[in-house]
Amino acid sequence: MPITDSTRVTYPGGEVRGRSAVVATVPVGDGYGTIVAETPFHPLDHTWPDQPADAGTIGGLAVTDCVTGAVAEGEETVHLGADIPVRRGTPGWHWLVVHVTAEPVADGELAGDGFTASGPGGEVELVVDAAGRRALSAGHTACHLAALALNAALAGRWRKEVPADGLGHPDFDQAAIASSRILPGGSHDVYRLGRSLRRKGFGTEGLAEELPEIARLVGDRLTTWISADAAVRIDTPGPELTARRTWHCALPEAEVSIPCGGTHLSSTAELGTITVALDLSADGSELTMRTTTGPYAGGS
Incomplete structure (x- = not known):
């Protein structure tokens, strides 16, 4: 029996527990x-894998990984992660959260062709590791704030007009980001400063010498934002995995928004402190x- 709906997700609202009917079981390695x-x-997003998957249990079994899957309407083959052949949200496809375990959950049955529906009415308990979720949420919230603060600190290096962020500063983060990785209580972001960025008008002269001062400016702005106890929320237009969610933060200067499918804290004050290092x-x-x-500062 084919899958007829996309997975509904409750993590944007901060949920870490739930009970739901098993739809199917598929082989994963x-x-x-x-x-x-x-x-x-929260599964790993195959298109922009910045935030790692949640850990926890399903049906009492440890979830060793949680990945994004997709299946075409009326078909039975579930494609996983990098093997998904279409863009995220493509019409005519159902988008799925796939919880990986070493053993099959009690209500699932693995078919020879790699796909089967569960028994009728069967349900399982789902429990996310709340401490791990909170650590990743802190890292993701800090990542967005640090990017905004970095944009402000580098604003004077632009010689041409480029798209601005929600605070009106040239959006260096979006123009130069090469990779982003959310960590427990932090993030690791790499920006490419090549010819393309320079042609857009970004000046790199003397950047190495100015990095300590830039880091100081970023840190000072982040400290101000944490002290402001600015509210953070996720706008969720629908429960489907592929719904276009948006991160909002009511900073003292303005409320800013960034498209984001990850998880977050509910205020900047919950971060406590943020330490930024630039290299x-x-x-x-x-x-x-x-x-x-x-508590992760200096130790991640």
Whole structure:
């Protein structure tokens, strides 16, 4: 029996527990991938894999990974992660959260062709590791704030007009980001400072010498924002995995918004502190920003 709906997700609202009907079980490497109708688990996004998957349990079994899956309407083959052949949200496809375990959950049954529906009415309990979720949420919130603060600190280096962020500063983060990785209580972001960025008008002259002052400016702005106890919320237009969610933060200067499918804290004050380190590669082609928060500062 084919899958007829996309997975509904409750993690944008901060949920870490739930109970749902098992829809299907698919093979994932040497393990088993369970698909349910609704889940609190945040999966790894195959298109921009910045935030790691949630850990926890499903049906009492440890979830060793949680990945994004997709299946075409009326078909039975579930594609996973990098093997998904279409863009996220493509019409005619159902988008799925696949919970990977070493053993099959009690209500699932693995078919020879790799796809089967569960028994009628079967449900499982889903429990996310709340401490791990909170650490990743802190890292993701800090990542957005640090990017905004970095944009402000680098604003004077632009010689041409470029798209601005929500605070009106040239959006260096979006123009130069090469990779972003959310960590427990922090993030690791790499920016490419190549010809393309310079043609857009960004000046790199003297950047290495100015990095300590830039880091100080970023840190000072972040401290101000944490002290403001600015509210953070996620705008969720629908429960489907592929719904276009948006991060909002009511900073003292203005409320800013950034498209984001991750999880977050509910206020800037919950971060406690943010420490930012900036490093320029030896050839000047990459800028790395490492962000750590609260009890993780200096230790991640």
